Amino acid sequence: MNTTNRNDTIQKTSYGSLNLALRSYMQRIYNYMASGLAISGFVAYAIATSPAAIQVIFGTPLVYVVMFLPLVMVITLSARIHKMSAASAQVMFWLYAAAVGASLSSILLLYTATSVARVFFITAGMFATTSIYGYTTKRDISGFGGALTLAVVGIIIASITNMFVQSGGFQMLISAVTVLVFSGLVAYDTQNLKDLFYHMHGQSRETVEKASIIGALRLFMDFINMFVAMIRLFGDRR
Secondary structure, three states, X not given: OOHHHHHHXXXXXXXXXXHHHHHHHHHHHHHHHHHHHHHHHHHHHHHHOOHHHXXXXXXXXXXXXXXXXXXXXXXXXXXXXXXXXXXHHHHHHHHHHHHHHHXXXXXXHHEOHHHHHHHHHHHHHHHHHHHHHHHHOOOOOHHHHHHHHHHHHHHHHHHHHHHHHOOHHHHHHHHHHHXXXXXXXXXXXXXXXXXXXXXHOOOOHHHHHHHHHHHHHHHHHHHHHHHXXXXXXXXXXX
């Protein structure tokens, strides 16, 4: 968002009330994201500790549904949220988080619980640091959006290529680049969400609520991608 539009918004609203509204908006985003992570963790743990669930999911073609369902759901939510009510968008977000948890349950089967917990807290620390930077920096980092998007496309192509090459060293390189790219995306998305608030300020509560859910979805995906890459780099296999 350019400085002129932001200044116009600030002139129309007292600084104190605008600042409180911004904090409330960002708090809703982080709360949604935290609830999504909690749901994902619960579902992943429930599946990983249930022999019956493991057999049903990983011993049948259902595993492919579990793998691709989160992708279908996030595309659907992103494309249709403007036609949904805020309540429907909330439910869809939480169902998506549950689907992500199911897909990540294999991590708890491949890596020790101690290393998963350790990597989770390291990822949380990195996420918090980069998100705080994106929120507080006066530097406009919107120009990095295109480069970061291209980097994500490159990561996807490299990951698909490595499915055929099966190179451990190449996978480690992909994971390291993924951590760097999504750390940048956390800062970029945080600043972008903050600037979006100034554009939306004064619109209906329903619109702001749905924007909070989409914001949480973006940061949730950033966190999950960072975590998966970090566990591949530093996780201890069983």
